[in-house]
Amino acid sequence: MNKRFEQTWRWYGPNDPVSLQDVKQAGATGIVTALHHIGHGEVWPLEDIQERKRIIEESGLTWSVVESVPVHEAIKTRRADAGPYLENYKQSLRNLAACGIHIVTYNFMPVLDWTRTQLDLEMPNGAKALYFDWNDLAVFDIYVLKREGAEQDYPASIVAEAKLRYETKYSPADLEELKRVVLMGIPGEKDVTVEEFNKNLETYKDIGLDGLLDNLLWFLNEIAEVCEENNIKMAIHPDDPPYPILGLPRIASNKEDYLKIIQGVDKAFNGVCFCTGSLGAGKDNNVPEIAEAIKHRVYFAHFRNVKKDAEGNFFEADHLAGDVDMAAVVKIFIEENQRRNTPIPFRPDHGHQMLDDLHKQTNPGYSAIGRLRGLAEVRGLELGILSVI
Structure with missing residues (x-):
């Protein structure tokens, strides 16, 4: 019998305008969430993780993926005071594993998450x-x-x-x-100010592209033992958008970048959150080709689409209607999924604000109905491909 993906949904916690009941009606079974009320660099307390898990499970759902445990700027820049932040990160990973949560998404984008x-x-x-x-x-x-x-x-x-x-x-x-x-910033977290941005910009000017990659590999090596002991799978999200902006370097934007990251710390815990939309915004990125090259290390997938113009500007298109050949990508991961002991979780990433949601306050990209449409389309695409392989 062919295995199905695990269908998940990003939920920003009890203050999210989209409720867990809404998620259940959409047909997802897994929740992707984070403790956004915990400051960057602080330990995620065991009690807070347990409470979030309790809320999710009492709704009949499962906390499947953490998105994200933010990496503090002190670690990204490898400042002299990075040590305590690194120890806090390790303890958060231990606490998550103690609660049965083993897939952790993160990014290494300087200053801005997206x-x-x-x-x-x-x-x-x-x-x-x-x-x-x-x-x-x-x-x-x-x-x-x-x-x-x-x-x-x-x-x-x-x-x-x-x-x-x-x-x-x-x-x-x-x-x-x-x-x-x-x-x-991410909903529920602090936005960056111009003053903070300019201060960080000076630091990254000295670090550069190679320095940022070195810092990522250092970070991964530092947490490797904790990840391996606790069966944690780290899944790095692509840069969004996937090119240098505002004078900041980017190191997770294309196939070559991902191969450097995977090969730089060539251990099973070191994996990828494969985002078709982020990678699809890169004008030279062949998204199915990237998927084929790194599929063995993909522990979580974001399926969304983008439409670019000649200048490289892009909008987020319907899930099956943009520049990314979604059918080709989904087929690659369906085939990979058959080789796994546990299913690959995916979520419909972003979605248009549409229908009744046009009259509601929603988190940018995370209204209910647009993602419901995306989930239904990807679910149908998966079933269609499974019927012929």
Whole structure:
């Protein structure tokens, strides 16, 4: 009998506008969540993990994946005071394992977890999508952040368009909203300020691309023993978007990056959260090819899609309708799933704000109905492929 993926759903905790009852109605069985009220770098207390798990299980669901245990900037930059943060991270992993949770997603993106320039791009059908526009990022970079040398990081056409937008299109309120969106953090966590960003920027200027990769491999080597002793699988999320932005290096953006990470600490605990949308935003990324190359280390999957234009701007498309060949990717992971003892968990990542959710307050990308549509589409795609293999 062919094995199915584990269908999961990201839930931001008791304050999430989407309830666990909603999740059950969507048909997911696993929950992907984190303790967002715990500050970055602090130990996740056993009692807090147990309480979150209790709430989930009393709703008839399972806490399947942690997304994420944030890696503190002291570790990413390997500061002199990184030691205590590293020990705290190890203890959080031990506490999670003691509660039966063994897949931990994380990222190693400097300062920002993800970046968009608009949260409500209107689609032709009236739904709203997340959007990344290089011209607006340049407006923020050059005129709001005022980063030294920013103009040199963009083509002349984008610098000119950014100047035009700044001088003729955007009011002070528009610029404030752009700043809010670009610096937005994970729901329930603290947003980054311009002052904090600029302070970190100076640090990363000295670290660079190779230094950041070295720091990641150091971090993985430091936690390896704890992960192996507690059967923890670490799953690094791709950079989002998958290219250097705002003067910051990126080290998990393409196939070559992932092979360096996997081979750099070649142990089974060191794995990947495969996000089709993040990788799909890279203009040179062949997402099925990347999936084929690293499928053996994928412990969690995010399925979503993007549509890019010639300039590299992208919006988040319907799950089966963007630039990523979702059928090819899903088929690769279905075949890999047949070789596993336990099913690969996936979740419908993001989704359009649509129907009744247009009139509700929702977390960006995480409204209920858009993800319900995505889950149904991927579920149907999986069943269709399974019927012919």
